[in-house]
Amino acid sequence: MTTSCPAPHFYPLGDAAxxxxxxxxxxxxxxxLIQAFSQLLTQHPPPGLREVVPAFATLxxxxxxxxxxxxxxxxxxxxxxxxxxxLLPAAQAAATVAAPGPLVEIPVCYGxxxxxxxxxxxxxxxxxxxxxxxxxxxxxxxxxxVGFAPxxxxxxxxxxxxxxxxxxxxRPLVPAGAVxxxxxQTGIYSLPTPGGWQLIGRTPRxxxxxxxxxPSLLHAGDRLRFVPISAVEFERLHA
Amino acid sequence: MSLTVLKPGLLTTVQDLGRFGYxxxxxxxxxxxxxxxxxxxxxxVGNPETAAGLEMTLRGPRLRLAADALLALTGxxxxxxxxxxxxxLGRPVAVRAGTVLAxxxxxxxxxxxxxxxxxxxxxxxxxxxxxxLRAALGGLAGRALLVGDELPVGEWPAAARRLFDLLKPxxxxxxxxRWHLAREPxxxxxxxxPVRALPGPEYEQFSxxxxxxxxAEPFTVTTAADRMGARLSGPLLERLATGELLxxxxxxxxxxxxxxxxxxxxxxxxxxxxxxxRLAQVITADLGRLAQALPGTRLRFQPTTLAEAQAxxxxxxxxxxxxxxxxxxxxxxx
Numbered sequence: 373m374t375t376s377c378p379a380p381h382f383y384p385l386g387d388a389a390x391x392x393x394x395x396x397x398x399x400x401x402x403x404x405l406i407q408a409f410s411q412l413l414t415q416h417p418p419p420g421l422r423e424v425v426p427a428f429a430t431l432x433x434x435x436x437x438x439x440x441x442x443x444x445x446x447x448x449x450x451x452x453x454x455x456x457x458x459l460l461p462a463a464q465a466a467a468t469v470a471a472p473g474p475l476v477e478i479p480v481c482y483g484x485x486x487x488x489x490x491x492x493x494x495x496x497x498x499x500x501x502x503x504x505x506x507x508x509x510x511x512x513x514x515x516x517x518v519g520f521a522p523x524x525x526x527x528x529x530x531x532x533x534x535x536x537x538x539x540x541x542x543r544p545l546v547p548a549g550a551v552x553x554x555x556x557q558t559g560i561y562s563l564p565t566p567g568g569w570q571l572i573g574r575t576p577r578x579x580x581x582x583x584x585x586x587p588s589l590l591h592a593g594d595r596l597r598f599v600p601i602s603a604v605e606f607e608r609l610h611a
Numbered sequence: 612m613s614l615t616v617l618k619p620g621l622l623t624t625v626q627d628l629g630r631f632g633y634x635x636x637x638x639x640x641x642x643x644x645x646x647x648x649x650x651x652x653x654x655x656v657g658n659p660e661t662a663a664g665l666e667m668t669l670r671g672p673r674l675r676l677a678a679d680a681l682l683a684l685t686g687x688x689x690x691x692x693x694x695x696x697x698x699x700l701g702r703p704v705a706v707r708a709g710t711v712l713a714x715x716x717x718x719x720x721x722x723x724x725x726x727x728x729x730x731x732x733x734x735x736x737x738x739x740x741x742x743x744l745r746a747a748l749g750g751l752a753g754r755a756l757l758v759g760d761e762l763p764v765g766e767w768p769a770a771a772r773r774l775f776d777l778l779k780p781x782x783x784x785x786x787x788x789r790w791h792l793a794r795e796p797x798x799x800x801x802x803x804x805p806v807r808a809l810p811g812p813e814y815e816q817f818s819x820x821x822x823x824x825x826x827a828e829p830f831t832v833t834t835a836a837d838r839m840g841a842r843l844s845g846p847l848l849e850r851l852a853t854g855e856l857l858x859x860x861x862x863x864x865x866x867x868x869x870x871x872x873x874x875x876x877x878x879x880x881x882x883x884x885x886x887x888x889r890l891a892q893v894i895t896a897d898l899g900r901l902a903q904a905l906p907g908t909r910l911r912f913q914p915t916t917l918a919e920a921q922a923x924x925x926x927x928x929x930x931x932x933x934x935x936x937x938x939x940x941x942x943x944x945x
Contacts, residue, residue, distance in 0.1 A: 383812055384809065385811070385812060385860065385865070385889070386809055386862070386864060387921050391812060391859070398857065424635060427857065428857040429857050429859075430859040432859065434631075437921050438925060438928045441928075447917065448921050448924075449917055449921060517884065519637045521882065522637045522639070522746055526858065562637070582748055587636060587638070587737060591635075592635065
């Protein structure tokens with residue numbers, strides 16, 4: 373089954389980036405097209421392309437105007453937009469046949485010291501903590517994008533019952549690996565940072581490691597499943 | 612060959628032109644806050660412009676040069692001296708081994724860049740030597756310089772060797788080239804710093820009065836300012852559209868406006884994506900001005916067009932190419 377995607381709207385982000393916007397919604401069809409386009413540009417970069425940043429409904433293409441300086445009256449921006457427009461049909465074709473991304477299992481120790489807000493989320497959802505864990509670990513989530521911090525995944529697919537508002541007072545320090553809920557989003561902190569998400573567990577896996585190839589554990593397009601583990605198992609894997 | 616850190620200065624980090632290719636993994640670009648200033652300093656000592664140098668903030672370090680060195684300074688005049696004598700900016704300076712380079716007579720407040728022939732040869736992490744403090748990545752152990760650090764220096768390019776030999780510093784002294792950049796480093800004034808920008812993707816969502824105020828009124832850099840970005844204070848900017856935006860890419864020079872109505876201009880260490888409305892985007896040719904916008908600086912945003920911004924981008928690249936050629940010819944005594 374394929375859902376038709378609107379033709380993208382092109383606009384500049386300053387003088388060295390062009391944004392392709394595919395509507396204003398978070399949905400798997402838009403995501404597949406952005407993924408396919410992103411992969412196509414990585415494999416066959418048009419002249420001047422520096423790097424691409426896929427997001428929920430946009431694909432931002434950074435380029436070097438210097439490479440596109442001989443445009444016979446056309447701005448570097450206009451040349452890049454033309455190049456991208458020419459690649460659009462190939463990206464659309466690739467999106468329709470794209471296979472699902474790899475499934476990455478993320479072990480999580482729920483509750484206790486690792487998930488101090490589990491009780492609060494359970495109370496908010498009017499569920500037992502064990503039911504929150506079961507519902508959080510049930511779906512295959514989709515990694516829509518990685519951003520905000522190195523390796524930080526924006527996930528789609530949270531059980532609507534678990535949606536919980538952010539904390540009124542953000543914590544001054546959330547440890548790397550903390551798994552949280554904010555509104556209808558769930559995610560994993562990749563670096564120790566201040567944060568306002570409701571923390572229900574923690575994974576011992578490192579989401580970003582510069583010594584690893586590739587450095588990020590997760591990539592846009594991956595599928596993700598949380599696997600509950602014990603505190604003992606957490607310590608063993610964290611060591 | 613190395614540089615020994617006798618005093619680290621306020622915030623001295625190893626930077627190059629940044630870490631590209633990992634933004635889709637959420638990794639910030641980092642790199643010099645004024646890339647043109649670092650590229651210029653590198654070209655002046657015969658380095659490739661991508662070599663790593665030092666970025667200094669307000670108070671520079673005190674460095675002992677363990678071996679002969681060829682160095683160049685760009686950006687704000689932080690008062691570099693060798694043996695009590697002022698070292699000029701914007702030209703190659705040949706220095707004999709054992710000399711101490713100090714920054715103890717600042718005449719301007721701002722940021723400056725130091726390039727040394729051979730470049731600062733810390734290990735490259737994911738294709739760059741730039742320091743990203745927040746993730747403790749790149750540079751020297753992912754942090755700012757500390758007393759006692761030893762900074763390795765790479766092998767000199769042939770042009771650097773030729774420039775050094777032409778300058779011929781005597782026994783323990785130093786000699787600056789008589790030629791220098793035509794352009795003076797950006798002068799700091801008490802009035803506001805003009806910064807040219809293009810309307811951002813969400814510009815039309817702001818009220819006409821806010822759009823007008825953004826270009827007409829000055830904005831002051833608050834103390835909430837670092838390499839990631841600077842919070843500005845000025846007229847309240849009101850977004851008429853309601854509802855959350857989907858996170859999308861932001862970059863060096865993006866002016867975003869959180870709900871409070873006070874803008875933030877993002878800098879070299881900014882996050883890769885954000886969900887705040889993007890009111891404007893500072894043009895590439897003026898990013899270096901933001902590097903000098905320390906707390907208290909008043910910025911005045913000036914509207915420009917994409918055609919003009921790209922023309923200025925190309926002119927800047929042409930200027931750097933011409934500089935590279937000129938330094939090469941100087942090294943050949945032509």
